[in-house]
Amino acid sequence: MRVWYLSTGRHHGLTIAIGSPGSWCDQSGEHRALAVDPKRPAKWPLLFPNAGGSRQSPVNIETSLVTSDDSLRNEPLTWKYVPENCFSINNTGYSWRVDVNGTGSELIGGPLGNSKYRLEQFHCHWGSDSSQGSEHTVDGKPYAGELHLVHWNYYKYSSFKEALENSDGLAVLGVLLEVESQDHPEIDKIVSLIPKIMFKGQKENISFSIDPAKLLPNDTSYWTYLGSLTTPPCLESVIWILFKNSIRVSEKQLNIFRSLRSCQPNSQTEQVLLQNYRPPLPLGNRILRECTCGSV
Numbered sequence: 001m002r003v004w005y006l007s008t009g010r011h012h013g014l015t016i017a018i019g020s021p022g023s024w025c026d027q028s029g030e031h032r033a034l035a036v037d038p039k040r041p042a043k044w045p046l047l048f049p050n051a052g053g054s055r056q057s058p059v060n061i062e063t064s065l066v067t068s069d070d071s072l073r074n075e076p077l078t079w080k081y082v083p084e085n086c087f088s089i090n091n092t093g094y095s096w097r098v099d100v101n102g103t104g105s106e107l108i109g110g111p112l113g114n115s116k117y118r119l120e121q122f123h124c125h126w127g128s129d130s131s132q133g134s135e136h137t138v139d140g141k142p143y144a145g146e147l148h149l150v151h152w153n154y155y156k157y158s159s160f161k162e163a164l165e166n167s168d169g170l171a172v173l174g175v176l177l178e179v180e181s182q183d184h185p186e187i188d189k190i191v192s193l194i195p196k197i198m199f200k201g202q203k204e205n206i207s208f209s210i211d212p213a214k215l216l217p218n219d220t221s222y223w224t225y226l227g228s229l230t231t232p233p234c235l236e237s238v239i240w241i242l243f244k245n246s247i248r249v250s251e252k253q254l255n256i257f258r259s260l261r262s263c264q265p266n267s268q269t270e271q272v273l274l275q276n277y278r279p280p281l282p283l284g285n286r287i288l289r290e291c292t293c294g295s296v
């Protein structure tokens with residue numbers, strides 16, 4: 001769900017690469033990097049036609065345009081996860097990504113109809129400083145980062161790859177990050193693994209539990225809309241569920257994410273992964289719905 005702006009320095013001299021680090025992209029054979037101006041996402045459709053579609057993500061959440069939908073509350077969004085099933089963490093060259101054995105996990109209800117979704121992986125987006133970093137913005141305001149928990153519709157499709165190609169194939173939970181002085185305990189488990197995966201392609205098995213539910217805010221009110229992967233090939237297969245409430249992480253934790261390298265260990269030029277988000281795209285005719293759900 002990403003575009004990656006890679007840099008050897010802060011705020012200038014950007015070397016920009018757009019790639020497909022997520023497993024959906026790798027599996028669809030679209031893994032590639034190319035030079036593109038990040039301020040001109042309109043160029044992407046030249047190489048990835050879906051990127052010019054009318055169902056692209058992320059978007060700015062214009063709260064005055066949001067429709068309250070009681071039907072979302074009638075079928076509450078619920079999830080269950082198996083903390084022991086987070087089995088490895090990878091440096092994709094664009095983010096860290098925790099891969100999950102989805103057996104036993106389930107995301108249902110809310111905007112998902114009768115389908116059932118299973119967790120595949122989760123990863124993060126951040127910025128070169130904490131005034132930016134999220135993919136979605138709220139009334140124009142960016143957050144310091146955004147977690148994405150990527151689920152696929154195993155009720156209708158036989159594989160993650162098949163789900164990718166369908167309009168209701170994926171459901172992504174988006175969690176906005178804000179900075180406070182205290183470390184986030186569950187994020188700290190991921191932070192502890194970062195030194196093992198400093199360079200692109202490195203992977204570390206996870207020998208302890210990470211509970212995805214502890215990465216979600218207590219108040220689970222959310223916005224939802226139909227969107228896409230935020231990276232080429234930008235497939236329009238995502239039901240987005242963005243929590244209204246953020247979780248808090250420390251600047252120290254984000255700085256450790258920013259220390260990741262987007263290059264391999266033997267690379268001539270060392271590239272630091274300072275920011276890795278795609279800017280918002282037009283909402284167009286799509287409907288933004290909200291569910292005010294309260295605390296779990």
Ligand SMILES: [Zn+2]
Binds near residue numbers: 001002123124148230
């Ligand atoms: Zn993402």
